[in-house]
Amino acid sequence: MTRKKRRLYFVLSGMCVLAIAAALVLTSFEDSLVFFRSPSDLVEKPMPAGRNFRLGGLVEEGSVEKDGVVTRFRVTDLNESVPVTFEGLLPDLFREGQGVVTEGAFTDDGVFVASNVLAKHDENYMPPEVAEALKKSGQWKPEAKN
Amino acid sequence: MAIDLHKYANPKRFLAITAAIYPWSVWLTVLLLVSGLYLSLFVAPPDYQQGDTVRIMFVHVPAAWMALMIYTMMAVSSAVGLIWKHPVADLTAKAAAPIGACFTFLALVTGSLWGQPMWGTFWVWDARLTSMLILFFLYLGYMAVWESFDDPAKAAKAAAILALVGVVNVPIIRFSVDWWNTLHQPASVATMSGPKIHSSILIPLLVMGLAYTAFFVMVLIIRVKAEILQRRLRVLQVSELRER
Numbered sequence: 193m194t195r196k197k198r199r200l201y202f203v204l205s206g207m208c209v210l211a212i213a214a215a216l217v218l219t220s221f222e223d224s225l226v227f228f229r230s231p232s233d234l235v236e237k238p239m240p241a242g243r244n245f246r247l248g249g250l251v252e253e254g255s256v257e258k259d260g261v262v263t264r265f266r267v268t269d270l271n272e273s274v275p276v277t278f279e280g281l282l283p284d285l286f287r288e289g290q291g292v293v294t295e296g297a298f299t300d301d302g303v304f305v306a307s308n309v310l311a312k313h314d315e316n317y318m319p320p321e322v323a324e325a326l327k328k329s330g331q332w333k334p335e336a337k338n
Numbered sequence: 339m340a341i342d343l344h345k346y347a348n349p350k351r352f353l354a355i356t357a358a359i360y361p362w363s364v365w366l367t368v369l370l371l372v373s374g375l376y377l378s379l380f381v382a383p384p385d386y387q388q389g390d391t392v393r394i395m396f397v398h399v400p401a402a403w404m405a406l407m408i409y410t411m412m413a414v415s416s417a418v419g420l421i422w423k424h425p426v427a428d429l430t431a432k433a434a435a436p437i438g439a440c441f442t443f444l445a446l447v448t449g450s451l452w453g454q455p456m457w458g459t460f461w462v463w464d465a466r467l468t469s470m471l472i473l474f475f476l477y478l479g480y481m482a483v484w485e486s487f488d489d490p491a492k493a494a495k496a497a498a499i500l501a502l503v504g505v506v507n508v509p510i511i512r513f514s515v516d517w518w519n520t521l522h523q524p525a526s527v528a529t530m531s532g533p534k535i536h537s538s539i540l541i542p543l544l545v546m547g548l549a550y551t552a553f554f555v556m557v558l559i560i561r562v563k564a565e566i567l568q569r570r571l572r573v574l575q576v577s578e579l580r581e582r
Contacts, residue, residue, distance in 0.1 A: 203420060203421055203502065206502070207502065210502075210506055214506040225517075225518045227462065227463075227464035227518065227520050228519050229519070282458075283457065284455065285387060285388075285456060293521055310457045310521060311456060311458055312457065313523055314523055315523045315524045315529075315534045316526070317388075317392060317395070317526065317534070317539045317540075318386055318535070319384065319536060319538055320384065320385075320386040322386070322536050323386035
């Protein structure tokens with residue numbers, strides 16, 4: 193085996209080992225790498241009241257109630273949903289059907305009290321006329337995945 | 339393949355070929371950047387939900403593409419330099435690093451400026467943003483390794499190893515939005531089901547991507563040439579010292 197070949201195999205095997213190591217680390221830290229939990233995740237792994245975490249999903253259609261500076265709405269992933277209250281200014285993109293990530297904790301009665309609300313937009317970009325036309329022709333699909 | 343690579347690894351031939359490409363890269367950069375900016379700022383329509391803020395995308399997304407592409411290119415040249423000991427490969431990786439670092443910085447800053455009005459925050463520690471910040475530190479680390487050795491051969495080897503180790507971060511950045519929940523939205527252009535961007539917004543974006551690429555080629559040629567000349571100068575200085 194020439195030295196060049198030896199170096200080639202050395203680099204290749206090094207890269208393989210590195211890739212396997214990275215994959216193992218990333219899968220074992222999966223829980224801390226996710227930025228938010230969805231309502232379905234909470235059914236699988238419930239969070240105790242008072243523990244801070246991020247809850248993400250879509251703002252359920254027809255669920256937003258404003259009471260002065262307090263906003264009540266439900267965060268859904270189209271399977272499960274969680275009631276949320278938030279006191280403060282909402283981001284401009286916040287509306288029903290929009291993706292959101294809220295930061296806060298559950299109270300004892302199962303309501304998620306958010307201290308912070310971030311808007312999440314999807315990967316679709318189009319001019320307003322196209323969005324209108326899609327809505328009219330019934331081809332509009334709300335965010336399928338979040 | 340090794341023989342073919344050697345042909346291009348000859349610094350003299352490399353300089354001759356790149357000297358022929360260079361003027362083209364300058365004209366392409368000017369042409370594409372002017373038309374790309376005109377299309378992005380004046381022709382492209384506002385987005386249905388983000389309005390005019392979406393125009394930040396035309397600066398942000400191609401910068402992020404370049405950051406990943408340049409790092410991948412740097413890792414490949416580093417591997418070629420490490421395995422086949424091609425002098426130009428190491429110098430190309432070295433010359434590309436600061437350009438890649440600038441594109442990464444641009445992507446981070448414009449992303450932050452875009453995040454504030456749209457998401458409601460300048461920064462969050464989600465997987466996409468964090469892995470992109472790590473990429474920026476990898477570039478800086480790579481540049482620092484080159485500076486910390488007196489012997490260029492040793493520096494090239496250490497820097498190449500760092501570049502290769504860091505390349506695991508590239509797929510992590512690319513797929514972070516698919517593997518984990520992130521605040522950053524998933525990929526819009528390179529998806530299995532085709533681009534999720536309307537053509538009136540997609541075309542200016544692609545023109546900007548080409549403009550950035552042409553700019554990269556132009557600056558890279560200048561920088562590699564400077565590295566080759568610097569190395570020649572060093573050889574001359576060393577031989578002069580020996581003659582004394």
